[in-house]
Amino acid sequence: MITYEWLYVLAGVAFAVWAALSLKDGRWGNAAFWALLALSFLAGSHLSDLANGVLVLALVAIAGMGGLKRSDPPTTTPEERQAHAARLGNRLFLPALVVPLTAVVGTLLYNYTPLGETGLFEARRETLILFGIGVLAALVGAMVWQRPPLMAPAQEGRRLIDSIGWAAILPQMLAALGAVFALAGVGDIIGGIARGVIPEGSVFLTVVVFAAGMALFTMIMGNAFAAFPVMATAIGIPLLIQQYGGNPAVIGAVGMLAGFCGTLLTPMAANFNIVPAALLELKDQNAVIRQQVGTAVPLWACNVLIIYVGAFWLWS
């Protein structure tokens, strides 16, 4: 059975190669950072929790001291790229499409045909594993097709990972912060405060506080998944459903979407808001968020109305 552990080996090897190339390039900070991450992927399952924790602190120390720099590995010039693009045409898009197609078509086949009964993949992990398989297929395909130098994919990958830098592990780090918040009972405290500010007897204002709590707590945590159980058990279920008799499906579904509006507004949702700013080499780290404010705020207000109308007017 193919499990996530296989993917971790693949990622570990990639980061180890980037560490070695950084070392050869004399970029000590980058080399140490990617080497620690390689260690986490290759050996993390066998290290103690404390060792993994110290590894995290070491990664953060390197990043915090500004140890990660952009790199300049050998690649083609803009003129060469223009010439290649003219020569290869739209066929260039094919390897890029192989990855999502493998993930999506493979997931559908695995779930809706007898293929799933083979138990080839760890349960509920098939999409990401198929993504890994798609990456390998696209890489082998592109190598055979264009025959670049053997180290070209590693060097081109290093060019990109070094341009992303520490932001590459921010999403994973935020997920870890969420786990510590849960352990410390932060969700219970927030739920208690939210209950305290609601005026008695007003359905509309309760909806507003519920949706605002979803958006604000999502902004703090960086994802709506952490906010939803807190706000649903603090306000959604006891007040909106039990006390005021609202429709549970509307309150659940649209409440979550009110949280997604918060995701558009926060640097904590690094995957969606900070990583792309690094990937696109934007000067302003918050440039993506700035473009999203004008959509997120009115859309949040519309979600409040959808909950109010859908869960209370249409329902009763």
Place this chain on the structure above:
Amino acid sequence: MNYWPLAGIAIVVLGFALRFNPLLVVVSAALATGLLAGLDLVAVIEALGKAFNDNRYISVTWIILPVIGLLERYGLQQRARAVIEGMHGATMGKLLVAYLAFRQIASALGMKDIGGHPQAVRPLVAPMAEAAAVKTHGDLDDDARDEVKAMAAATDNVGLFFGEDIFFAIASILLIQGVFEAAGYPLTPLELSVWAIPTALVAFAIHAGRILAFDRRLGRVGR
């Protein structure tokens, strides 16, 4: 009630506002929150290490970078620009609105892995949008180019967030179902996912309108 663990949230907000390194901010917040909740330092570091290790699957997706980098070596971005330049009447506004619709519909059908920032926005959508904007408005300064690229990324996010919940077999819908079932309200995923449709339509209307307004504004800034 002990409100001190909330200091972690204050550290996050302040740290981001003061532009400290985000990794440093996040780990400081985690350590402070754990300590203020009464855990000892070693226990907090262990919790952090375990959680970081359990969430490694999030960072696995970077293995796609060698593929994208290799294709860029052979002119992927240049080709994306050429495709747009060859289209007649392709404005940035029309292009991004079309991408928004495509992303929402594909996500609603469960294909949320088509698109995304490393796979689609950097190599394709952003260069296409930039090329289309230059084609209609003439040469743009760096700030305007950054705004166009940021709008491309924003469009990918909006399309994903307000399309994916229409597909019933998605983590967020399963989470809602799980929370409500535990509270004694059994719902089917389909009952929940139909209620994602009104918000999806409103999201399309608002964001598409903003994209088109942005395109018009770029034209007016006199170049």
